[in-house]
Amino acid sequence: MNKLDFDFRGRRFQALASGALYWPDADVLVVSDLHFGKSERIARRGGPLLPPYEVRETLSRLDQDVSDTNPTTVICLGDSFDDMSVVESVIEDEAAWLTRLMAGREWIWIEGNHDPGPIGLGGSHRREVNIKGIDFRHIADESSVSEISGHYHPKTKISVKSATLSRPCFLFDDERMILPAYGTYTGGLNWDAAPLKSLMKPTAAAILTGKKLFHIPSLAKLSNSGR
Amino acid sequence: MTTLPEVFQNWFNARGWSIHPHQQSMLDRADEPSLLLIAPTGGGKTLAGFLPTLVDLATNDHKGIHTLYISPLKALAADIKRNLRTPVEGMSLPIRIEDRTGDTSATKKRNQRADPPHILLTTPESLALLMSYPDAPRMFASLKRVVVDxxxxxxxxKRGDQLMLALSALQSMAPGMRRVGLSATVEDPTAMAHYLARHPDPCPILxxxxxxxxxxxxxxxxEAPPWAGGGGRYAINAILKQIDAHKTTLIFHNTRAQAELFFHALWLANSNDLPIGIHHGSLSREQRERVEAAMVAGKLRAIVCTGSLDLGIDWGDVDLVIQVGAPKNVKRLVQRIGRANHRYNAPSKALLIPANRFEVVECIAALDAVKAHDLDGEPSGSGPRDVLCQHILIRACAGPFYANDLKCEVQSVGAFSALSDAEFEECLQFCATGGYALRxxxxxxxxxxxxxxxxxxxxxRSTQMIxxxxxxxQDTDKLKVRLKNSRGGTPLGEVEENFAATLSFGDTFLIGGKIVRYEGLRELTVEVSKNATKRPKIATFMGTKFATSTQLSNRILEMFETADWAQFPNHTAHWLEQQRQQSQLPTKDRILVESFAHEGMEHICVYGFAGRNAMQTLGLLLTQRMEEQGLEPMGFVATDYATLIWGLKPLKDAAPLFAENSLQDGFEQWLAGNAVMKRTFKTAATIAGLIERNSPGKRKSGRQTAFSSxxxxxxLLKFDPEHLILKITAEEAMKGLVDFGRITEMMTRTAGKVDLLRLDHVSPLAAPMFLEMGRVPIQGEGRERIIAEETEKLLNSLGLA
Structure with missing residues (x-):
């Protein structure tokens, strides 16, 4: 398994290449912004008919991460579904797969702005949850000082000689961490764009996802170098 | 013979004009369903196209729109409007003429739909948009003529394919509609006629x-031209003398970057302060308009330009055209020369400036071709289906349609006349359901x-998006460049987003002939400041690079066969003779491969003469083969005529590299994961309506929602490899950037016969290859590794890892 160990709030975490977060001491796997059913929602509104394979693609990566880490608890950090109307059809098509993944684990669906209501699936449905002193919620709450959230789809760009890398990333400082979007059909917001930049402290660090994970201990320094 | 009405005859007489024979013929044959006029620049082509319309409108009552004129450029439509007003106002004809382009105001556009003018001048895109409104059949019912300039x-x-599809729909709304095409000299008039006419109607050619x-x-x-590179800066002084000796000179370059570099160098050497301007597609509209106005007013002695000045806008008295760099394509050269001297019956004057030694050969071949009236052209092939998908969606916006009616219309378009029912059905299904295996x-x-x-x-709600x-x-995503100042920034032009992404604070580059310094990115604008350095750090931004045409390549090979250097300047003759003695000159019916060691590396140089894109593809395929054979290739560089590959082990046997099917098999494997395919996919998917075009407002508000194509x-490749858009992508890539067709052509021409020559040192013909830009490291896992290493190194150097 491709992963990178790092410390956040005095605990050891693992950033996985896929964009999932594993917390070994609590045996928790966290994924954010799955956006299941995005292609269907776009189609329903009369937009383009995107390849309808993104649920499978996302699920197959999740399947891999779940079998690699075999966690007691899985937290889906909100915006798991692209809107409430797609919940039913996604569940209908992929129920067996989802049920198999959920079997024997505590599965927590956190509410997101796209999926604010209860989902007709197993597991528990929560606005937010606190595990061993860390808050898990969809959108960062500035008053919290110990928090893991999603929502913003952070990414970071680095220019080197032969290419510009632009990868979804984990963003963190000494109070909060923001997870990259896990869903296949998701774009990203640069770490230095509003409102991400004001949310994070100047000491913020990042871990770039992808086949090889890169740890950038100081984004400010990277930014000053013009890269 | 149709006699000219008296009012026309008087008007002609008053100006001391007489009607050209081809203008008379156009009038006589006004009733042909389709007619193609081929005439040189300055031959009164436009008036010939409009004369039947003007005469009909002057003598008969007509309500509603009579003639639709379509041009490739907005500026040309505006120009024609001005030119038509002269005869119309001069003869006080009751004719209303209006143009409609992306620049026309929304109010004006609405009024035009309610009360169309007699003559509407527009572009293919604006026409397609008009066709998407439900009132199009009412608006065009009265249409009698279409003039395609x-x-x-x-x-x-593909703009032409879109236009021809629109004409097929217009023909159903106005069955009596006649088509007129106006063309500069082309290599295959019959093919052009087939392209214009309603299939299978005949289309006479005038x-x-x-x-x-x-x-x-x-x-x-x-001075002898340099061994490699482009730009022609060695000839600056000679060119300045030419500018001084002529009234107005157009100086064409093949790429925008070269035009910029040349313009900059020209100004440094311009001690007489001759007024010289620059014009190309990356400059801001304000900048271009300023240059155009100065040109029309006769205030400029020369303009450094690219293809953006290729089309027939009347810039006044150009008496010399200079082409810097080999023209790559004879037809384009002839059309560019036509820009000089708009007086009919006077010869145009033009000079070719080869940018490097090999281009001397290319220029001589091109001169021979021009003398022999031997134009080149690639067969344009069948109509692209991504454009058809867009056409189906546009038709759906206008209202309900029967599949069979639409299919018949589409098959009446020359370029789509070979489209099978099944292929049409596939496009319709894509538009309706997405066409996925998973329904x-x-x-x-x-x-x-x-x-x-x-x-x-x-x-x-779909209509708005469509x-x-x-x-x-396809505008690659472009960013505006502005000079940072207190007034919000003077616009300078645009650069590709990819180029902007490579810039770091303090980097200098050229735009609009100025060296500027990159200050930063704000919103979607590149902010720069003026910079006084002499040499820009980064000189290039992208732009089209043309490949030398098949026909011109063949002419070069024929010249090599005769080995007659009489026409050549001494330096070039000597160079070619050295090649003949030390190695061989490449021939038409065999592939020459030279092998030699140089600076501790093994090299092979493959002379394929298949044009830059195909030689690039060939480099990728051959290195893949060589990797399989354990030859450890490290990289390659390609030009229009050869590919130079370097690596660790010498090549002993070249035949297996070119064995039958070997290239084709490798090609299919390699193609799928290639960056060129992804770029081609983006284009096809955007045209076919699978990806929404990025609109500026949208990008600002919702960056999280936009994801990469x-x-x-x-x-799609993983779950639905047979999908229509992937098929279209492969078709387009084959004829476009990948240009596999030229590799096939090379294999057929030579029947795969290879001569492998082991040399003691670099051959004269291969030597310039070492100076070429654009070296490509081997792609694939290797490249991933290089990027990872560079990133690691960067982070380390910043103390970040």
Missing amino acids: EIHALAES MADPGPDPDIQMLATE SYDRWQRLMKNPNGQWQLRDP RMNIGTI DILYDT
């Missing part, structure tokens, strides 16, 4: 007197059948 230019791109042959020469300079959009189809069996949009997406010109490509 500069049809040769439109036929080179050839105007081509006028005298151009006076065209290669500029002799005291999942039953409830949310884009097009549905209504109770009458007609297809229509399921959701009327209309915003109309067009086939690469994700769609990867997903």
Whole structure:
């Protein structure tokens, strides 16, 4: 398994290449912004008919991460579904797969702005949850000082000689961490764009996802170098 | 013979004009369903196209729109409007003429739909947009004639295919509509006629007197051109002398970057302060308009330009055209020369400036071709189906349609006349359901059948998105460049987003002839400041690089066979003779491969003469083969005529590399994961309506929601490899950037016969290859590794890892 160990709030975490977060001491796997059913929602509104394979693609990566880490608890950090109307059809098509993944684990669906209501699936449905002193919620709450959230789809760009890398990333400082979007059909917001930049402290660090994970201990320094 | 009405005759007489024979013929044959006029620049082509319309409108009552004029350029439509007003106002004809382009105001556009003018001047994109409104049949019912100007230019791109599809729909709304095409000299008039006409109607061709042959020469300079590279800066002083000796000179370059570099160098050497301007597609509209105005007013002695000045806008008295760099394509050269001297019956004057030693050979071949009236052209092939998909969606916006009616219309378009029913059906299915193997959009189809069996949009909200997406010109995402100042920034032009992404604070580059310093990115604008350095750090931004045409390549090979250097300047003759003695000159019917060691590396140089894109593809394929054979290739560089590959082990046997099917098999494997495919996919998917075009407002508000087209490509390739858009992508890549057709052509020409020559040292012909830009490291896992290493190194150097 491709992963990178790092410390956040005095605990050891693992950033996985896929964009999932594993917390070994609590045996928790966290994924954010799955956006299941995005292609269907776009189609329903009369937009383009995107390849309808993104649920499978996302699920197959999740399947891999779940079998690699075999966690007691899985937290889906909100915006798991692209809107409430797609919940039913996604569940209908992929129920067996989802049920198999959920079997024997505590599965927590956190509410997101796209999926604010209860989902007709197993597991528990929560606005937010606190595990061993860390808050898990969809959108960062500035008053919290110990928090893991999603929502913003952070990414970071680095220019080197032969290419510009632009990868979804984990963003963190000494109070909060923001997870990259896990869903296949998701774009990203640069770490230095509003409102991400004001949310994070100047000491913020990042871990770039992808086949090889890169740890950038100081984004400010990277930014000053013009890269 | 149709006699000219008296009012026309008087007007002609008053100006001391007489009607040209081809103008008379156009009048006589006004009733032909389709007619193609081929006439040189300055031959009164436009008036010839409009004369039947003007005469009809002057003598008969007509309500509503009479004639639709389509040009490839907005500026040309505006120019024609001005030119037509002269005769119309001069004769006080009751004719209303208006143009309609992307620059026309919304109010004006609405009024035009309600009360159309007699003559509407527009572009393919604006016409497609008009066709998407439900009132199009009412608006065009009275249409009698369509004039397609500069049809040769439109036929080179998908814009022409879109236009011809629109004409097929117009023909159904106005069955009596006649088509007229106006073209510069083309290599295959019959093909152009087939392209214009309603299939299978005949389309007669009218050839105007081509006028005298151009006076065209290669500029002799005291200095020999350099071994490699482009730009022609060695000839600056000779060029300045030419500018001084002529009234107005156009200086054409093949790429924007070269035009910029040249313009900059020209100014440094311009001690007489001759007024010289620059004009190319990356400059801001304000900048271009300023240059155009100065040109029309006769205030400029020379303009450094690219293809953006290629089309027939009347810039006044140009008496010399200079082409810097080999023209790559004889037809384009002839059309460029036509820009000089708009007086009919006077020969145009032109000079060729080869940018490097090999281009001397290319220029001589091109001069021979011009003298022999031997134009080149690639067969344009069948109509692209991404454009057809867009056409189907546009038709759906206008209202319900029967599949069979639309299919018949489409098959009446020359370029789509070979389209099978099944291929049409596939496009229709794509528009309706997405065309996926997994049928999942039953409830949310884009097009549905209504109770009458007609297809229509399921959701009327689709129309807005479809209309915003109309067009086939793919602007790679461009960012505006502004000079940072207190007044919000003077616009300088645009650069590709990819280029902007490589800039770091303090980098300098050229735009609009100025060296500027990169200050930063703000919103979607590149902010720069003035910079006084002499040499820009980064000189290039992208732009089209043309490949040398098949025909020109063949001419070069024929010249090599005769080994007669009489026409050549000494330096070049000597160089070629050295090659003949030390190695061989490449021939038409065999592939020459030289092998030699140089600076501790093994090299092979493959002379394929298949044009830059194909030679690049060949480099990728051969290195893949060599890797399999354990030859450890490290990289390659390609030009229009050869590919140079370097690596660790010498090549002992070249035949297996070129064995039958070997290239084709490798090609298919390699193609799928290639960056060129992803770029081609983005274009096809955008045109076909699978990806929404990025509109500036949208990008600002919702960056999180926009995701890369690469994700769609990867997903389709994994789950639905037979999907229509992937098929279209492969078709387009084959003829476009990958240009596999030219490799096939090379294999057929040589029957795969290879001569492998082991040399003691670098051959004269291979030597310039070492100076070429654009070296490509081996792709694939290796490249991933290099990027990872560079990133690691960067982070380390910043103390970040």
